[in-house]
Amino acid sequence: MGGEKRKAEKARLRKGINVLISTPGRLVDHIKNTLSIAFSAVRWLILDEADRTLDLGFEKDLTVILNALNATGLARQNVLLSATLTEGLSRLASISMKEPVSIHVSEDSEDTDEACPQAAPQALSDSYVVPERxxxxxxxxxxxxxxxxxxxxxxxxxxxxxxxxxxxxxxxxxxxxxxxxxxxxxxxxxxxxxxxxxxxxxxxxxxxxxxxxxxxxxxxxxxxxxxxxxxxxxxxxxxxxxxxxxxxxxxxxxxxxxxxxxxxxxxxxxxxxxxxxxxxxxxxxxxxxxxxxxxxxxxxxxxxxxxxxxxxxxxxxxxxxxxxxxxxxxxxxxxxxxxxxxxxxxxxxxxxxxxxxxxxxxxxxxxxxxxxxxxxxxxxxxxxxxxxxxxxxxxxxxxxxxxxxxxxxxxx
Known part of the structure; x- marks a missing residue:
């Protein structure tokens, strides 16, 4: 959702969907104005390009979205995805996650993947990885x-x-x-x-x-x-x-x-x-x-x-x-x-x-x-x-x- 007419989006929401892809602003719009939207069955929340989300001014929108999801009281997995680790990503993790685990994925092999609880993005933000080829x-x-x-x-x-x-x-x-x-x-x-x-x-x-x-x-x-x-x-x-x-x-x-x-x-x-x-x-x-x-x-x-x-x-x-x-x-x-x-x-x-x-x-x-x-x-x-x-x-x-x-x- 986003960039299209709200009426068409509301019609799809009323029919029911399995996967919802949306911009933060448009999702907040539907939370406030679309009665048929419900989050009782949501089990995953994925924030792509998470390192830029707060920088682009979406902190208030994310707060509205998280409050609407949390109101259901059901367990949910939150995932933040980013190619770079920044201070903004750390801030977003503190807002949207409890006991976050940071997973760093490399192209080479599974030996280079690592998961570390409470990883500090600031400590890793000085070095970036580009594709090997x-x-x-x-x-x-x-x-x-x-x-x-x-x-x-x-x-x-x-x-x-x-x-x-x-x-x-x-x-x-x-x-x-x-x-x-x-x-x-x-x-x-x-x-x-x-x-x-x-x-x-x-x-x-x-x-x-x-x-x-x-x-x-x-x-x-x-x-x-x-x-x-x-x-x-x-x-x-x-x-x-x-x-x-x-x-x-x-x-x-x-x-x-x-x-x-x-x-x-x-x-x-x-x-x-x-x-x-x-x-x-x-x-x-x-x-x-x-x-x-x-x-x-x-x-x-x-x-x-x-x-x-x-x-x-x-x-x-x-x-x-x-x-x-x-x-x-x-x-x-x-x-x-x-x-x-x-x-x-x-x-x-x-x-x-x-x-x-x-x-x-x-x-x-x-x-x-x-x-x-x-x-x-x-x-x-x-x-x-x-x-x-x-x-x-x-x-x-x-x-x-x-x-x-x-x-x-x-x-x-």
Whole structure:
């Protein structure tokens, strides 16, 4: 339940169900307004993505849900599931569990699984585990080359190779829409003006973000799940809770706000023993983020060879992008809005990472180039300090009304 009409959900509840999957807010809505809902037969309560539940502002909703379940007086098993152990997970366990047992599961074998009563997540939160068959890479290029670098990578993997599925994480809804329009217009139309390789596969772009209706998101999810080759441009709406089959590459075009969120993003590939790869984009001023990841046992290899290949293609690709953006006023304004949304999202990095990701460290002219603009628009300084536009991606986190559509999961 959640994201659909309440009337249809009430009808299903009246008929009776065995398994109920719901967002916290919608379940509270039914507890308060649907007479037919009853919890007398509930034996299991499972909270997925438990590490983020309290951070996303659902503490009051969870209290209502737990009180409604506890009112039955029947024994029940509560389960909290998370890929990362955080302080938020410890808080949630104290709210919803009695004498909790922490179970840590590894890919290797049952010998590495362990169950320990009263485990302290804080003690384990410094080190994260990523899939063993995941190859992690980082590319360090100036901001002005980020756009052409991403385009060249997409062309290399999806147009000149078979069965490649990419998920590209982007910091804002507007930037997702802009890149979808730009790549569809420029990369899909011109066969191969930037390479001597023979093209063998058409490019299929998809987009997923919190400003889309639930029906649209469901349709995109289904289409991308069954496609053999494709590129999904998305915000962190796709970072958690989605099982997208046969994803070969995770591209973090905009870095995550924490090592934990990095882990959730790359967790979309190399699933259930499969192989997968990830690529992290960083500007030269952001390279210290590699050390932040290393402090959490996350190691990324340099993709220096790819950097040189991109530089060779940069001039032609950048010219194509700029010509498209400046072709008419509509595309120009779209690019400017996307740039502004990126800059606002950049200001939302936590204080612990401000020494790496600070708006003052950005070269605005170079950032403009990464949106196909020839020069930085006037008035950017004031635009990034104003309140962001109202979007679902902006309403996550401890202050849901003020955060911009940045790096949290959407549409719960």
């Amino acid at each position: 995941l190859q992690q890479h980082v590319v360090v290029v100036p901001s002005k080359l980020h756009l052409v670098c991403l385009a060249a990578f997409i062309l290399d993997k999806c147009k000149f190779e078979q069965r490649q599925k990419l998920i590209v994480f982007i910091s804002s809804c507007e930037a997702v829409e802009f890149l979808l329009t730009l790549f569809t217009a420029v990369l899909c139309v011109k066969p191969s003006t930037t390479s001597t390789k023979q093209t063998s596969t058409s490019l299929n772009f998809y987009r997923l973000h919190g400003n889309m209706r639930q029906e649209e998101r469901t349709e995109v999810f289904q289409e991308f799940s069954v496609c053999k080759t494709g590129i999904l441009l998305c915000t962190d709406v796709a970072a958690r809770g989605l099982d997208l089959p046969q994803v070969t590459w995770i591209v973090q075009y905009n870095p995550s706000v924490s090592a934990a969120e990095y882990v959730h993003r790359v967790g979309r590939t190399a699933r259930i023993g499969a192989q997968g790869s990830s690529l992290l984009f960083l500007a030269p001023s952001e390279t210290a983020f590699v050390d932040v990841l290393a402090n959490h046992n996350i190691r990324c290899r340099s993709a220096a060879a790819f950097e040189q290949e991109v530089r060779d293609r940069a001039t032609v690709l950048q010219t194509d992008f700029e010509n498209y953006v400046h072709a008419n006023n509509k595309s120009l304004q779209t690019a400017k809005s996307a740039l502004q949304s990126f800059l606002r999202a950049y200001t939302t990095y936590p204080s612990s990472l401000k020494h790496i990701f600070h708006i003052r460290s950005l070269h605005l002219g170079h950032a403009a180039k990464s949106f196909g603009l020839r020069d930085a628009p006037q008035g950017l300084g004031s635009s990034i300090t104003t309140n962001p536009a109202n979007s679902k991606d902006s309403k996550k986190g401890k202050d849901k009304a003020k955060r911009y559509c940045t790096f949290s999961e959407v549409g719960q």
